Amino acid sequence: MKLLVCISKAPDTTSKIAFTDNNTKFDENGVQYIVNPYDEWYALVRALELVEAKGGTVTTITVGTSADDATIRKALAIGANDAVRIDTEAKDAYYVAKQIAEYAKDKGYDIVLTGKETINYNGAQIGGMIAELLDMPYVSLAEKLDVDGDTAKLERDVLGGTEVVEVKLPFALSAAKGMAEQRIPNMRGIMAARKKPLQVVPPVDVEPLTEVISYEMPPAKSACKYIDPDNMDELVELLHNEAKVI
Amino acid sequence: MSVLVFVESKHGKVSKAGFQAVTYGSKIGEVTAVTFGDVDPSVLGEYGAKKVLLHKGLKEANDQQSTRLVVEAVKETGADIIVFSKDQAGKAIASRVSAALEAGLASGAIALPVTDNGFVVKTNVFSGKAFANVKIKTDKKIISLIPNSFPAEKVGGTAEIVEVSYDLGEAGVKVLELKTQGEGVPLPEAEIVVSGGRGLKGPENWWMIEDLAKTLGAATACSRPVADIGWRPHHEHVGQTGLAIRPNLYIAAGISGAIQHLAGVNGSKTIVVINTDPEAPFFKAADYGVVGDAFEVLPKLNEAVKKFKANQ
Numbered sequence: 001m002k003l004l005v006c007i008s009k010a011p012d013t014t015s016k017i018a019f020t021d022n023n024t025k026f027d028e029n030g031v032q033y034i035v036n037p038y039d040e041w042y043a044l045v046r047a048l049e050l051v052e053a054k055g056g057t058v059t060t061i062t063v064g065t066s067a068d069d070a071t072i073r074k075a076l077a078i079g080a081n082d083a084v085r086i087d088t089e090a091k092d093a094y095y096v097a098k099q100i101a102e103y104a105k106d107k108g109y110d111i112v113l114t115g116k117e118t119i120n121y122n123g124a125q126i127g128g129m130i131a132e133l134l135d136m137p138y139v140s141l142a143e144k145l146d147v148d149g150d151t152a153k154l155e156r157d158v159l160g161g162t163e164v165v166e167v168k169l170p171f172a173l174s175a176a177k178g179m180a181e182q183r184i185p186n187m188r189g190i191m192a193a194r195k196k197p198l199q200v201v202p203p204v205d206v207e208p209l210t211e212v213i214s215y216e217m218p219p220a221k222s223a224c225k226y227i228d229p230d231n232m233d234e235l236v237e238l239l240h241n242e243a244k245v246i
Numbered sequence: 247m248s249v250l251v252f253v254e255s256k257h258g259k260v261s262k263a264g265f266q267a268v269t270y271g272s273k274i275g276e277v278t279a280v281t282f283g284d285v286d287p288s289v290l291g292e293y294g295a296k297k298v299l300l301h302k303g304l305k306e307a308n309d310q311q312s313t314r315l316v317v318e319a320v321k322e323t324g325a326d327i328i329v330f331s332k333d334q335a336g337k338a339i340a341s342r343v344s345a346a347l348e349a350g351l352a353s354g355a356i357a358l359p360v361t362d363n364g365f366v367v368k369t370n371v372f373s374g375k376a377f378a379n380v381k382i383k384t385d386k387k388i389i390s391l392i393p394n395s396f397p398a399e400k401v402g403g404t405a406e407i408v409e410v411s412y413d414l415g416e417a418g419v420k421v422l423e424l425k426t427q428g429e430g431v432p433l434p435e436a437e438i439v440v441s442g443g444r445g446l447k448g449p450e451n452w453w454m455i456e457d458l459a460k461t462l463g464a465a466t467a468c469s470r471p472v473a474d475i476g477w478r479p480h481h482e483h484v485g486q487t488g489l490a491i492r493p494n495l496y497i498a499a500g501i502s503g504a505i506q507h508l509a510g511v512n513g514s515k516t517i518v519v520i521n522t523d524p525e526a527p528f529f530k531a532a533d534y535g536v537v538g539d540a541f542e543v544l545p546k547l548n549e550a551v552k553k554f555k556a557n558q
Contacts, residue, residue, distance in 0.1 A: 013487075017375045017376050019376070093351065094345065098345075104446065105327065119373060119487070120371065120372055121353075121378075123351075125340075125341040125351060126339070128309065128340070128341030128344075129341045132343075138309050138310070138418075138419070140309065140334070141337070141338075156391075159254070159256055159334050162424075163425075164421070164422045164423040165421050166419075167420065168418070174338075208383070209348065209350030209383060210352065210381060210383060211352040211381045212378045212380055215377065216368070216378075217376055218374075221530070226534075228534070229539075229542065229546070230546070232543070234545045235536065236554045238534060239495065243515070243534075245438070246551070
């Protein structure tokens with residue numbers, strides 16, 4: 001089985017969110033980057049489990065500059081066989097998806113795995129766009145994945161429940177919580193990762209479709225109003241008359 | 247401007263988020279809704295759709311077939327703007343349609359587009375800790391709207407219903423089974439959510455959360471540690487790596503309010519926090535705080551709500 005896992009970097013979940021350059025750029029000052037958790041914990045780890053059980057290779061692919069190499073090495077340390085980096089700044093979701101689709105289109109990958117979203121942009125766009133560009137079926141928000149021969153069986157989150165679905169290889173998916181458990185790379189993995197191939201590929205010419213022109217912080221919350229634990233009637237009254245939510 | 251709104255249907259019913267998307271679209275221009283399955287789509291007229299394209303042949307929101315349905319509907323209507331709800335199906339279909347039409351997608355909108363300098367949509371980023379103003383640079387524009395960020399409004403119109411029979415091709419993904427989450431309110435659609443954390447000490451104490459939720463007609467949720475140790479199912483986990491929700495009322499009991507949890511709930515209109523620790527960070531994000539033991543406060547609150555409901 002030949003699996004391709006799309007890996008993006010994301011700021012650590014405890015990062016302070018702030019912006020610079022007149023609120024047009026994310027302030028990277030003091031920010032620690034990690035592999036986007038949905039890409040790492042779920043997509044990458046499940047891909048590794050599958051090839052460990054059934055044979056095959058796991059390649060990671062990232063659209064980014066050399067600043068992304070540290071997170072790519074982390075993915076290799078967890079166990080991916082090799083990595084590809086398309087050497088350009090990610091401009092928007094379509095730009096990234098098109099780069100990956102152009103690279104992947106004639107390489108015969110059986111499954112293209114993405115995380116369900118990145119924790120910084122929350123776009124949830126890349127997987128669906130890649131699937132469309134490669135003309136593949138797409139299973140979004142997958143929580144379980146098993147492969148038997150040329151058929152995969154998955155469970156995914158849908159409105160009001162969980163759907164059990166079946167799809168023929170090749171296909172694309174986005175991975176959500178439940179698909180696998182986080183793996184901590186060991187020292188042997190970290191040493192091996194240094195020698196694993198990281199192929200740097202030039203980008204193709206793509207016009208981004210969107211552009212972030214500015215960022216804003218949400219308005220500050222007004223102070224919390226405290227209610228005596230023995231006076232829940234007052235809380236109900238406030239929720240009804242003041243907040244108007246019940 | 248001509249606006250096309252994709253509305254999901256399930257088990258013969260139009261989704262609530264679909265009504266919100268139709269109302270949103272009607273504030274931008276003249277709305278044609280496109281939906282599928284065995285539904286009575288006339289109800290969409292009440293929320294502002296002038297026309298509904300109904301594809302009865304499609305029974306479920308398969309992303310490949312729904313994408314073709316939307317692409318064909320765009321051709322037929324010449325729509326400039328295409329609106330999706332950013333729910334489970336909408337996420338997949340909006341991104342496919344964006345790639346198919348090479349039309350820019352503003353994912354996770356929380357407000358109407360601003361058009362005095364191009365076409366700019368405010369979206370949620372950093373799990374709700376910030377907003378990004380996204381400019382769509384293509385002629386055709388796609389917006390996916392976060393459920394519950396824009397209320398559905400009944401305007402009482404009627405829509406012309408047109409049955410369509412576009413060729414939607416094969417469905418690559420075959421649905422074998424749907425496991426429903428029971429009778430409760432689905433969490434992403436819920437207007438009121440009651441949520442519990444480690445402070446509840448064990449799954450056997452969840453009846454306090456469930457009782458209050460039942461009284462309020464609310465959905466139940468939990469913090470990440472609670473889902474990780476298996477007290478509650480994963481689909482109830484709200485937070486940065488779980489579900490992001492925007493109910494009108496979020497009641498959190500025994501949750502300290504780590505930054506990752508806040509990221510999933512800070513879009514809620516009103517937040518009530520119940521915690522024994524007055525220093526719990528969650529109180530900083532709360533509208534109403536109760537410093538007290540959830541084991542005492544939750545049953546009392548439940549009784550107070552029951553009394554209130556009885557007098558309504």
